[in-house]
Amino acid sequence: MKYLTTILCWLVLFSAPARAELIIEITEGITDATSIAIVPFAWSGPRLSEDVAAIVAADLHRSGQFAPLERSKMLSLPTQESQVFFRDWQSKTNGAEYLVIGRMSGTNDGKYRVDYQLFDVYQQRSIKKWFATGNDLRALSHHISDVLYQQLTGIRGAFSTKMVYVTMEYLNNSGKRVQRYRLYVADVDGHNERILMESSEPILSPSWAPNGRHITYVSFKSTRPAIYIMDTKNGREKKITGFSGLNGAPRFSPDGRSMAMVLSKDGNPEIYTMDLSNGKLKRITNHYAIDTEPTWSPDGQSLIFTSERGGSPQIYRQHLDSGKVERLTFDGNYNARPALTPDGRFLAMVHRSNGIFHIAVKDLVRGTFNILTETNLDESPSIAPNASMIIYATMDKNRGVLAAVSLDGRVKVKLPSRVGDVREPAWSPFM
Amino acid sequence: MQSQGSYEIDADEDGVTINLADILLFESGNAQLSGEGLERLQRLAPVLKAGRYPITVEGHTDSTPIHNDKYPSNWELSAARASQVVRYLVSQGLAPDRFMAVGYADTRPAELGNSPQARSANRRVHLRLKLPQ
Numbered sequence: 001m002k003y004l005t006t007i008l009c010w011l012v013l014f015s016a017p018a019r020a021e022l023i024i025e026i027t028e029g030i031t032d033a034t035s036i037a038i039v040p041f042a043w044s045g046p047r048l049s050e051d052v053a054a055i056v057a058a059d060l061h062r063s064g065q066f067a068p069l070e071r072s073k074m075l076s077l078p079t080q081e082s083q084v085f086f087r088d089w090q091s092k093t094n095g096a097e098y099l100v101i102g103r104m105s106g107t108n109d110g111k112y113r114v115d116y117q118l119f120d121v122y123q124q125r126s127i128k129k130w131f132a133t134g135n136d137l138r139a140l141s142h143h144i145s146d147v148l149y150q151q152l153t154g155i156r157g158a159f160s161t162k163m164v165y166v167t168m169e170y171l172n173n174s175g176k177r178v179q180r181y182r183l184y185v186a187d188v189d190g191h192n193e194r195i196l197m198e199s200s201e202p203i204l205s206p207s208w209a210p211n212g213r214h215i216t217y218v219s220f221k222s223t224r225p226a227i228y229i230m231d232t233k234n235g236r237e238k239k240i241t242g243f244s245g246l247n248g249a250p251r252f253s254p255d256g257r258s259m260a261m262v263l264s265k266d267g268n269p270e271i272y273t274m275d276l277s278n279g280k281l282k283r284i285t286n287h288y289a290i291d292t293e294p295t296w297s298p299d300g301q302s303l304i305f306t307s308e309r310g311g312s313p314q315i316y317r318q319h320l321d322s323g324k325v326e327r328l329t330f331d332g333n334y335n336a337r338p339a340l341t342p343d344g345r346f347l348a349m350v351h352r353s354n355g356i357f358h359i360a361v362k363d364l365v366r367g368t369f370n371i372l373t374e375t376n377l378d379e380s381p382s383i384a385p386n387a388s389m390i391i392y393a394t395m396d397k398n399r400g401v402l403a404a405v406s407l408d409g410r411v412k413v414k415l416p417s418r419v420g421d422v423r424e425p426a427w428s429p430f431m
Numbered sequence: 432m433q434s435q436g437s438y439e440i441d442a443d444e445d446g447v448t449i450n451l452a453d454i455l456l457f458e459s460g461n462a463q464l465s466g467e468g469l470e471r472l473q474r475l476a477p478v479l480k481a482g483r484y485p486i487t488v489e490g491h492t493d494s495t496p497i498h499n500d501k502y503p504s505n506w507e508l509s510a511a512r513a514s515q516v517v518r519y520l521v522s523q524g525l526a527p528d529r530f531m532a533v534g535y536a537d538t539r540p541a542e543l544g545n546s547p548q549a550r551s552a553n554r555r556v557h558l559r560l561k562l563p564q
Contacts, residue, residue: 133555168481178479191478220474247474262470266446269550290522306522337480337524377483379524398483398486 016322024125026281027403028412034097034152036060037069037089041102041114042079048137052104052114055141056148059159062189064411069096079103080118081292086124100148101242111135116144118151124309124343127151158386161188162195162428164206164232165393166256167422175245183217185232188384188391189429190415196235199312203371207253207382207422212431216240216250216259227261232402241273247295253300259293260284260303271305273320284318293337304328315349329362331369337380341387346392346407349383359392372409382427389413391425446484449475449558450541451516457554460497462511464519472516476523479560486520487531487559488513492551494537510534516556 011038014337027259038057057068075088078101090096102116117129119407130147134140139160144159167182181203186193197203201220207213209229216229226242227250241247252259259274263281271284287289289309296303302319309316312333318325330334334352341348344364351360351371359373361379389411391404396414402423404413456468464472479486490513493503502508513532521527542549 068432168477181477202474205478218473223474225470227452244470246469248473263467264464267463269519292520292522308518310521315544323440325474334527336522354526355526357526377526395483422482423477 001293021205027414028410029067029347030410033065035067035069035095036098036152037096038100038146039074039079039102040071041104043104044108048104050137050141051142052137052144053102055138056100056145059142059145059157059189062413063152063185064406064413069094081126084119084120086121086344089121092153092175095121098127098152102144107133112137112140114140118148135412138187142187142189155388156430157384158384158388158427158430159188159384161186161384161431162212163391163425164208164428165425166203166206166217166423167420168202168400168423173182183365185215195235196232204424206426207251207426210254210256210429212250212429214256215426216252218248218250223267227259227424233377240276240279251295253296254298255300260296262292264292271303271318273303284320295340296339297340297347298342303340304347305342306338315347328364329369331360331362335360339383339390341383341407342385343387346383348383348407350379350381359390359405361390363408370409371404372405372407373412378403379426380426382425383407384427387429391415391427393425394424436449444462445560447560449560453555454557457512459493459550459554460483460502460508462502462508462515469519472519473523475558476520476525479520479530480523480525480557482560482562483526483529484524485529485561487532487533487561488516489533489557489559490514490537491535491539491553491555491557492537493553494540494545495505495550502535505536506534508534512554516558527539 001099005382023420038053040053041235060066061068071280073094078084082187089099089101095273099119102114105113107113111133113133115131120127132140132143143157143160149157162185164185169180170177181199183197183203184193185196186394199221204218206215206217208402217364218225219228225247227240227247228237229240230237243263243265246269248262250259250261257276259332260271261272261274263272266399271291271414272281274281287309289307290308291305294303302317304317306313307316309393313336314327315329315338316325316336333351335351346361347364356376357376357388358371360371362369375394379393380391381390389404389406393400394403400423402415402422402425490509492509497505497508498564513534517530517532542552
């Protein structure tokens, strides 16, 4: 019986598309990544569009903290506890510290059900069993990744989140070169990419509302810059500003009730907040230097922004109640595009050193400053809701692409390159 | 690159020039960018960001003489206008080392004469892009 199951699994394995594994290139992982074997899950129905175990393995691999065992190295393919022989997983070359097995079935209401179990190979014991149901196999797979990641690291997984980003390409319109901007939403592994909006005019600065459903951005589609809010579920848009001059860099507050933004309606670019219930504006900064790129502290009590008031672009924090301003960055003469971790401790930014733009992070508690990337022209850092990774835009062979780096700089991941320039990624909150 | 709404774009063997002259970029005697000027630059920034070619920003003034603490002459004012454009574009994430800011005072008028139109047309900034051939 064991062998029959094995053969069935191999059939599943070879018939299912394995794209998920090809999508993301890990350019640098940690050397002591935890080895884990995710055995193909049993399934006796018709061929599936997705290989759940492969997606889970790819998710864990992309975190850089796990090294999934290749399937060709698995000595057995158990799908239930009685088939698990720990000696099959204890070899130095073909082994793993952890083992995941699972079985899939169809439910009465037409969904998929996955029963899966995690084992500790060294201690030769089962750690925990779970089951999950759902219609969408990719979503179900990411959910399983989240559960396993949390069990093994103690940190909530962020594999079921999404990102938005902007692409720009030149199209040939009967001999004329025209620009085409597109705003996309996709799963964080790059799958399920969907166009939210396209325009011949620039789309800038997308970011998410805390509900993980609405986004905000700047569009020039009415020829003048304006800030919009869009419901990503149905594509419905609402224009919230269209003042004369600059309308830029909108960011929802953590409670979703206000929006920080940059406006130049009173002359110089300054930071404002808008109460979204009544559209009332409050001016936050008042300085002849350019103040831009506001982002909220997690408690909503202060705004972090870039200002060149000290002679070069640096990051400042302004407390909303007292108006008190403090400068947060002192390393080098260019620090911009601030992004804070959800606990408010780490500040990610674009840092320029020797003419090269890198992603850097400052620990606001200890004051330490680390440059995380070696690529050039890195921009727009956006932090995962579990603070594990920073996604950013960079240049690869003269094209804008997306990449990600862990907060400690030990894991680096390149996202698939595609046509045109990819810019301004924004990682969603937990959904 | 081609026509961007209301930019005037010229190309010759030296590269491409974007002429931000047709809009009210600055008030007379001032280097503060107007609302319309900022709008245009906000729109232009993502286009310029797509390349790595150097950009020379040339500031020009009208022929009205100026002499104050901030701007002793039109040379300082034209340089301040060019710098203001560079600073804005750098604040939008363009690499500072791509830029050169140049002040021409009123020595290269776009329109001759002293009419209000001519003066307005002369308060301008040109972006000269050294595009790869």
